[in-house]
Amino acid sequence: MNNITKDTKKTIIYITGVFFVLSLVYFLITLVIQINIDTVQKNEIMTQEEQLVDVEKTIVANKVNRLVTDLLYVTDALKLGDNARGDYTDVEDHWLAFSNRKMIYDQIRFIDVDGNEVIRVNYADTGATLVDSDDLQNKADRYYFTETIDLDDNQIYVSKLDLNMENNQIVQPIKPMIRLATPYYDTNGQLEGIVVLNYSAVDMLSQVGKISSTSQGNIFMLNADGYWLYNSGDDSKAWSFMYDNRQDESFKNDFPDIWQTIQTKENGSQISDAGVFNYTKILTDDELALESDHSLVLGLGDWTIISYISPDTEDGKLLTGSLFDTVLLVLKNNLFAYFMIFTLALFLGVLLTISKAKNDEIKYYSEYDTMTGIYNRRTGFEKLAQLYKNTEKNKSEISVCFIDINGLKDVNDYLGHDVGDELILTITNGIRNMIRENDFVARLGGDEFLIIFEGLDESGAEAIWQRIVEEFEHINETQNRRYQISASHGIETFSGGTNEYIDTIINQADAKMYREKKSIKKGLKIIRDFKPGAEIEPVIKN
Template identity: 70%
Template sequence: MIDKTFKDTNKTILYTLGVFLIFSLGYFLITLVIQINADTAQKNKLLAQQQQLVAVEKTIISNKVNRLATDLLYATDALALGDNGRGDYSDAEDHWLAFANRKMIYDQIRFIDVDGNEVIRVNYDENGATLTDSDDLQNKADRYYFTAGINLAQNQIYVSPLDLNKENDQIEQPIKPMIRLATPYYGARGQLLGLVVLNYTANDLLAQVEKIATASQGQVFMLNADGYWLYNSADPNRAWGFMYDNRLNDSFKTDFPEVWSTIQSQKNSTLTTTAGVFAYTNILTATELELDLHHTLAPGLGDWTMVSFIPATTPEGQLLTRSLAATMLLVLRNNLFAYLLILTLAVFAGVILTINQVKNDEIKYYSEYDAMTGVFNRRTGFEKLKQLYKNIEKNEKLVSVCFIDINGLKDVNDFLGHDAGDELIIAVTRGIQNNIRSNDFLARLGGDEFLIIFEGLDEAEAEAAWQRIVAEYEQINATENRRYLISASHGIETISGSSNEYIDSIINQADEKMYREKKILKKNLKIVRDYVPDDKAGSPE
């Protein structure tokens, strides 16, 4: 009973595990596909937003620089219109003062002669535009923007790098981001007279970049050609590192060298790294700064790069950098309740399947085995014998059949009761099973008749096996105080590969031998012993 319960429990566990694995795997695959599709859609949306953001920033800055160049040309035209050729630039100065007050973004508007001397300088601050006195004008021949601008062709415009304004080699405080635009100025007879320079205060440009950056899911950087931050939404204090001797290593290219290397080779792309996802585009490239058919820009600032960076530590970054394994763990974690429910249903299904299997096993068992003895029944015994018979014909092997009939079963039933008769049948069965091989088998043909099939044994070898069985019966009879003797008659016939006899005929021959033996044994055999109760045994007569 315990063994059966243990086996049934094992079946329930196996069925439960099987059902749970099948349904949980199916559910897992479905939810994984749904999660992957949702993640992909969200990733594409995030990346598209970041790519659109850097594209908008690029458009804003490019348009801004083009407008600055147009303003420079206007200032140059105003100078030419106010130039009377006698060194009197009062009309041009009036135009520049009005222009500076209207624009409010130009720190200085200057005309510098070919020797680097300032001829006109309009300054602008919070109080408005003012004209610099001649005594305060300076020589700018050593400034990089003068050197670069004075050597340009007539229709070229120089655009300087974006940096911080310096006065007397000191960074002006508060800091003043500055871009300088310059173009050569020629007189009426075509002679080079000097350079017109606009000092553009780039605070409004950076303010526009910052405004767009607020729509980003991550961090927005604007980098110069050397990989330094011009704008850093995450930490504004890290901008302008190249302007300070003690911060020359404080740069994007130092923090993300591999990304910077990729940016140098691929000008517009999206890059996923362990640090996060970078969407970037180059801006202010030489090919993109096209002003009009008559003027070209000569940028000295190099390419800038606009970057949108989503760190891997943020929820958006985790989504964008999540591996398949991480997605699988997320699906499992998010569906724990569902798996618990599946497990509960699996346990219920496992119990139902076990009950059905037990019933089916019982049906199968009783269709193949004798309920009392546990050995094959008549139908199964004959089917197995037929299978062996076919193998005998193919392999030319021997099979011996032993027909058995229990002696005195009717007397035991009549005098001692059917319980004793059943006990006798079982004792005969156990004696046979204890003395045959694993490849031999026993079948109960019905009532007191049995059939032993000895595979590969001839008649003499089968007889030797039978004698071992008889010896066990005799030992039981001699050592156990049973009210009956265990005895059985037998008859053996051997089937060979060359035999043309039918199975039924061979079994009948074995049956005839058994009856001849039984007839001899019955003459002197008394199965039911004279019974003496234990409390009277040994008392005087």
């Protein structure tokens, strides 16, 4: 049972060790591979999103530049058709044709210096129409008029992007609108008013939306105050600044830390617990620089294009995840592999246990006497040689006791070899029970044994031998055996200061034993008369 328990423990240790080593190697390999894969995927996603916001930026900037060009065109058309008599028929025809071709301008207007509309072309799904003079309005109180009328001849005003309003009410369905305006001077250099284009920004926002569909997350377009102009993930969040009851709905309030960073840098990337942000500002002065001698006056402030990937999405988890998250992912994705490794470890653990048991068995039989379980001749001499070397270093003493069993041949001849084996085991067990823990005994041959007493002189070794003899005599007196237990001995002591060889020392002990044996055998009767009915106590083999 002890051997079974030991083998079971060994098997568990081997299985655990093999599983741990193989799993660790496999885990490290898969972890490195996963980290490399994640790094490549992260770089691809970030590069794609950076390129996407750059494309969005280019689209919006190019669109505004084309709007400015269109404004200059309709202004030139007004100047060419102005006959100074108040007849704008040619201009009106020209603007109607232009509006029908472009189909993106909700209104084209000429407003005089007093804020009165002189010409207004409206565009609807049915086409462009000229507004009757009776329906023209005064726009002197509108911000785009007041901010444009005082500009120089070569300046162009670009308004903020908001929703079109009539009579202080938001027009339904909503119309996102940008107004571009420039002062109009006649051929004599006299300020006559302003020319205004009302650009329906649905056209621009639809292009932004088409590009945003390729994003791994959502695309936001923000105004200078941090409000959504466009939100591909939730349309309802756009234009909240136009409603009194929605002033708190803004990117600035939802992501204050990111917004603060955006205020300090033109473009960049930010990864936080809130998600992944790639952003760039658009409609800056540099981007809207015109090749002509005109300059822009921006009433809209800088806009910002943002690519946002939520941390709840797969890409977001990849980009915001920590090394610990990667470790958990690797473990989760390789559960079957670890099961197979455990199966392999179980198989190898059993093989190693069997192999270790075989090796232990081979080692045991190479070191121990099979019948008695004590050291054999070779091992006994090896250990004695090692003690001899240690004795040379520390100058301690060692006593060697050479033992020979008396009458073993008679027992074998008259009582049988089984009884002879019993005698050998009795002698061996008696010796092992009486010697100290640091002493050892070896079997040199059939009836010859060697006891090594470490650190004892001859008298000390002799005292232990006498206890062994007393043990034998006690057995002879108390157990009804058919033989006498008797052994002869010879003790020789050496110390580190001597120059004697081990063989010489053993031979000297053997000689002493032989002299004692001759003396003992004179009156020794090994085979005793057996009393019928008496039980012979068995000897337990160790």
